[in-house]
Amino acid sequence: MSAIIENTDVVVIGGGPGGSTTATLLARRGHRVVLLEKETFPRYQIGESLLPSTVHGIGRLLGVTEELEAASFMVKRGGSFRWGTNPVPWNFLFAVAPELSGPTSYAYQVERMKFDDILLKNAAKHGVDVRENSPVTEVIGDDERVRGVRYTGPDGVRHEIHATFVVDASGNRSRVHQNVRGERIYSDFFKNIALFGYFEGGKRLPQPDSGNILCAAFDEGWIWYIPLSDTLTSVGAVISREHAAKLQGDQEQALLGFVDRCAIVKDFLADATRVTEGTYGEIRTRKDYSYTNSTFHRPGMVLVGDAACFIDPVFSTGVHLATYAGLLAARSINTVLAGENTEERVFEEFEGRYRREYRVFYEFLSAFYDMQSNEESYFWKARKVTNFNATDLEAFVSLVGGVHSGEQAFTSADQLVSEFRTSSGDLADAVQRTGAMDTDTGDKMHHLFGTPVVREVMQEMNNVQVRGVLGEAARELPLLENGLVPSADGLAWTEAK
Ligand code: FAD
DSSP states (O other), X not given: OOOEEEEEEEEEEOOSHHHHHHHHHHHTTTOOEEEEOSSOSSOOOSOOBOOHIIIIIIHHHHTOHHHHHHTTOEEEOEEEEEOSSOSSOEEEESSSSGGGOOTTSOEEEOOHHHHHHHHHHHHHHTTOEEEOSOOEEEEEEOSSOEEEEEEEOTTSOEEEXXXXXXXXXXXXXXXXXXXXXXXXXXXXXXXXXXXXXXXXXXXXXXXXXXXXXXXXXXXXXXXEEEEOSSSEEEEEEEXXXXXXXXXXXXXXXXXXXXXXXXXXXXXXXXXXXXXXXXXXXXXXXXXXXXXXXXXXEETTEEEOGGGTEEOOTTTTOHHHHHXXXXXXXXXXXHHHHTTSSOHHHHHHHHHHHHHHHHHHHHHHHHHHHHXXXXXXXXXXXXXXXXXXXXXXXXXXXXHHHHHTGGGGTTTOHHHHHHHHHHHGXXXXXXXXXXXXXXXXXXXXXXXXXXXXXXXXXXXXXXXXXXXXXXXXXXXXXXXXXXXXXXXTTSSSEEEOO
């Protein structure tokens, strides 16, 4: 049977946060976009703890903020860490200080089935032609460029779509990314395995931190404890790949064994029961998730989200990187389709910004692992950082600036940006004021969060948030040398004046 052949402007592969974001921001410029998703939504996904820039920055550009608010997700004011040598958890808050808590100084803990479904339906509302139960089987191209895809429709019929651009947002486990002809390079540092399940009735941190993610280190790794509702908790152990043998037998026993060796989580789950039925009844494992592709683009095709790179679950960066990349990819494609710049130039901007964001987080997370020193433990000894690069670490403050940014958001962009610059020096104090911390960890946190912020690294996440809140009002400087700047509506690139 011959395939049904169609033409469109852009095909997006995958309906996760990366794909939905890209597709919506392309459709907002009036382009014809077909999004192909292999599953039928809502579908399960891990990655439940979000950052404020996704909720308030990207969320507003997508026009989905009110819907997210109405979904009653657990409000996350920050993270609580049993990390370092002090047994008492300390907090990092998105607001510099509790009294400054404002309209964008929080994120959500989300059931991804609900969150991803909201984003995908929102894409359809914006005119994206969303086709679920439609796995892409092949990318069509020649030496010059990628030219489309083949997929199988829900009725088993083969389809072929020709497009000017193909966006691969098909996540961690698909092989579509190989069509950009790069190599997937796995991290030597984050060679971990995650084992996770769900519990009913676990304890909560005291108010106002009850919605925080709790990350607690133990000898063999660390455990995330994410409150998804008043009673449902996502619990996952991240351990070294060298301990993979421990996961061979009964996975429930393995997870409960890790919980047993992590005092605070053991206490929090003392009266809880593991969910054993439905979507959350399964114990799942994930490995080989820390990597970056050697290239994110080739003519006609671009990688977004986990298709391109992911680092590690600690600090909730996955959905942020996926949605940020979706914004960058949409700007690039919108610019080319409008005939306003060359593909080479806009994707240089895309890849430069995306890699910068990835690298900053990579360095920060490496240093964050380094703070948990336990010379007796194989896991933590193997993760001592030897080439600590303080300059790279400074860049992390930009993220924090971005997320505690909302206080002045409804006044003026200039005032908002200047607030970011002047207040960022107080971030270290915010970390220490809001929780107990031993001196060694305190010093390192102070170094991580308290270094005076260079203008350049403050810009980007702030810009995403300011733009989300103020729309066209934000003025941006190039982030990269000789780089481009966002257009007035934030949906394309223009040359810097
Ligand atoms: P996905 O969400 O994976 O979406 C890809 C979509 O593509 C899927 O719906 C899939 O069905 C579809 N697809 C695949 N192949 C095809 C095909 N051939 N044709 C059509 N469709 C296809 N991130 C956070 O922000 N916070 C966290 O707390 C967090 N915790 C994590 C814990 C673990 C253990 C791991 C491994 C990751 C975690 N992450 C976290 C990362 C997060 O899961 C991902 O970064 C995020 O889901 C990436 O979004 P995406 O849109 O790129 O891909």
